Amino acid sequence: MLKGHLFLLHADLADVAYDAIVLPTDSTFSVREEWTKLGVDTSKPARFDEQHFGRTGRTWWVDVTDRGRSDADALVAHLAACLDDVAATLNTRLARVAVPVLGVGGGGLDDESGSVQGRLLDVLVKAAEHHVLDILLTTIDERRFQALQDARLGDPTRWFPGFAQSGRPDEPTLSLAQTLGTRARKGELSLFLGAGVSVGAGLPDWRTLVARIVAAAKLPDTITPQSFGELSLLDQAELLQRRDPKFASAVVDQVKTVKRPGLSHLLLAALRVQQSATTNYDDLYERAVSSADHRIRLAVLPYERRTDGRPWLLKMHGDVQHPDDIVLTRSQFAAYDARHRPAGALFQSMLLTSHLLVIGASLTDDNVLRLVHQVRDYLRPTAGTANFGTVLSLHPDPARSALWQDELDWISVDREGDDPGRVLEIFLDAVAMHAWSASTSVLDERFDSQLTIDERDLAQRVREIASEVERQTGHAWQGLKGALRL
Structure with missing residues (x-):
């Protein structure tokens, strides 16, 4: 049985659903404006001065200083005590606790981010496992998120103890997570999202x-x-x-009753795929993609053309913003090919040009099945063609798995004693970790403490070169700037 888990989210904290949230303050209970924007109760809790933490409603405030001075030891000690109190108060297994990266803003420890984040990860994962909590460590800082993932990549089995490195071909393993994450990082992965993804956010099936x-x-x-x-x-x-x-x-x-993306949406958005498709009407995946960087907006097809290099999402059955276009009924499904043929062709191009990761869909939709069958038949004469997709299914389906053998890898996340939806979320967290393995966080000196002395020297030289590259305006440098994310 899986223990509590520490998730890493590249998202705006305002978009994260939680049972409790832990926010930073100091010994004088000074609250920064960014936390007041979350709409939380900012009144000072009782016994805060004595305990260095306290609760107002669903919000726990923790003193990240030592009597107002920046201090990593005080931060982790106060946080550990605070999480003990969260667990005792909620008294609920697998409650979700949202936490920003503490101490690195107003806490004054930004220059020591690498070592501070390492200690935060350690105290958070121990609290998650000991108290059986799901802790959602959240940041919108891309380089910080990269550095956090870097810290986990060295020993995945520590951060995902419930998953084997390898195993049967029909079960989720760390090896499969690495394969899918690497595909995402290289731009070889596309997504197909079914209703099951949005059910996790609170929408009805x-x-x-x-x-x-x-x-x-x-x-x-x-x-x-x-x-x-x-x-x-x-x-x-x-x-x-x-x-x-x-x-x-x-x-x-x-x-429209649900406006906040679910945990799966946020984890899938962290894969940063360029092309995706869905039969869902909601806009929760779009919200998840823009959560980490509000400048990024998916091109939603067929309601707009994608001509500017943005990632795109194909709405195959319509969209909440266009109710007249929603595919609901028998007659609408029967007329689908005539009315939506370009959408079908675009979906088939995803199958032909990338590895399709299917989430929350059982592949029972007649129109989707027809499109997949056509691609299967088209590829059948091609010798040595690899499987064109992976299905992550909540429950075993031996018959359907046999039906698609050698064309779709059918992976069941169902395991005794665990909620399959949660197993899927943890597995997606592992996939996202590998999707960020080509990190550029070494260009940020805040995370030098994660490097060896020799690596720090090299990182400093690379930064000097990167600074020179960033100042270049010629066309020849644009590709390198993109690779370095300058």
Whole structure:
């Protein structure tokens, strides 16, 4: 059984869902403006002066100083005591506790970020495992996020103790996480997101969504709940649409109830893939992608053209911002090919030109299946063609796995004693770690303490060269600037 886990998130803390949050302050209880923007209670907790931490609502405030002076020892000691209190107060297994990188801003330890972050990781992972908490360490600083991932890459088994390095081909392993993460880093991976991803954020699945709308609809007395339930979901939607033209709007209203991306969305966004597709109507993945850097906005197809090099997302079944375009009913599915043929072609190009990672989808959608079958048949004469995708499934499906043998790797994250959705989230955290393995954090002297003395000397020389490169304006230098993320 998996223990509590320390997740790393490249995101704006305002976009992270949590049961509790730990925020930094000092001995005088001075609260920085960036934390007040989160809408938390900023009143000073009782016994804060005595304990160096305290709670107001779902927010725990921790003193990251030693009587106002920057001090890493005081920081980790106060944080450990604070997390003990969080666990005792919540008294809930696997509660989610959001934490920013403490002490490196107003705490005055920014120049010592490398060593401070190492100690933070150590105290957080120990608290997560001891108290069975899921701790979400969050930062929007790209170089900081890289440095945090660097600290884990040296010993993945320490940070992911519930996963074997290798194993059966149908189970999630650290080796598979490395393979997928490396594909993402090299630009060889694309995503296909199904409804299961958004269920983790709090949205209802399709069956539950239709059931909610049916409960509010007025079906004639001649249609009993039993007879209605005997219809397929597509036929149920068809009947509801025919009786009420506002059916699509009712679906949109349900989808819009959730505005904050789920943990899976944020972890998938950290893979930084250039192309993705979804049958979901919501905009939670788009929000997750822009969370770390609000300057990045996905090009959402087919509602805009992607001509500027931005990463793009293909909405195959419509979007909450375009309710008239949503594919819901039997007749809409039947007419899909005629109306959405370019979307199908684009999805097939993803299969032909990249490795498709399927998340939250069981591949039962007739239109998606048709497109995949066409690619499979097209590739069949090609000798030595590698599998064109990996499916991460919540539950074992031996029949479907056999059906797609040699074309899709079917990986089940179901394991005795663990919630499959959480296993998937932890596995995605491992994939994201490897997606960031080509780090440029050595260009940032804040993280020198993570390097050996010889490495620091080399890093300093590289920084001097990088500084010279950054000042160049000629076309010949642009590729190198991009590689160094200058």
